[in-house]
Amino acid sequence: ELKVEQNPLFLSMQEGKNYTIYCNYSTTSDRLYWYRQDPGKSLESLFVLLSNGAVKQEGRLMASLDTKARLSTLHITAAVHDLSATYFCAVADYGGATNKLIFGTGTLLAVQP
Amino acid sequence: EAQVTQNPRYLITVTGKKLTVTCSQNMNHEYMSWYRQDPGLGLRQIYYSMNVEVTDKGDVPEGYKVSRKEKRNFPLILESPSPNQTSLYFCASRTMGETQYFGPGTRLLVL
Secondary structure, rough: OEEEEOOEEEEEEEEEOOOEEEEEEOOOOOOOOOEOOOOOEEEEEEEEEOOOOOEEEOEEEEEEEEEOOOOOEEEEOOOHHHHHHEEEEEEEEOOOOEEEEEEOOEEEEEEEO | OOEEEEEEEEEEEEEOOEEEEEEEEEOOOEEEEEEEEEOOOEEHHHHHHEOEEEEOOOOOOOOEEEEOOOEEEEOOEOOOOOOOHHHHEEEEEOOOOOEEEEOEEEEEEEE
């Protein structure tokens, strides 16, 4: 059974600092996603990671995937207040006749001035 | 504009009164899913559909039904809602190889 563990659950950062959110999963997967959710809003897709060693960057966010370790990281560089949100990783099992997507519990990021 | 729409956005109901939450997408996507979001639990998949007339259970299907009679629509049915189904519900769709697009969410309160 595919399980996804995300940590930390809550992260309070100062502006300008760097930090990393971790996403571990239990079995092999087709792909891994990172999403952002602002309070009271829907989920916005940030990154899709498909293969071992994949790295994607958008602004101050960089996501990477190590399929051998079953680990993905979301690195935040020089945080700014606008990055305050909840971030979710989600691991897909799209093989065969399934369309399963298992989410981590989310990381609530609060960037303080 | 490409989008996933859900209705209603907010709903207060009483235990046992059947309700339906509609979901529609205009992107001709094959795959659609329903999720519920609860504090501390992230999002959990309720049901998904691979195409018209093809549906299957996700991780938390108890107390829910779905149907996929048309490609664009994927309604979520609660035949006899109970308070433990109070939650925030999201519908999502995707096509092969793409990320999921999420609807705006439906906040349900069952008294």
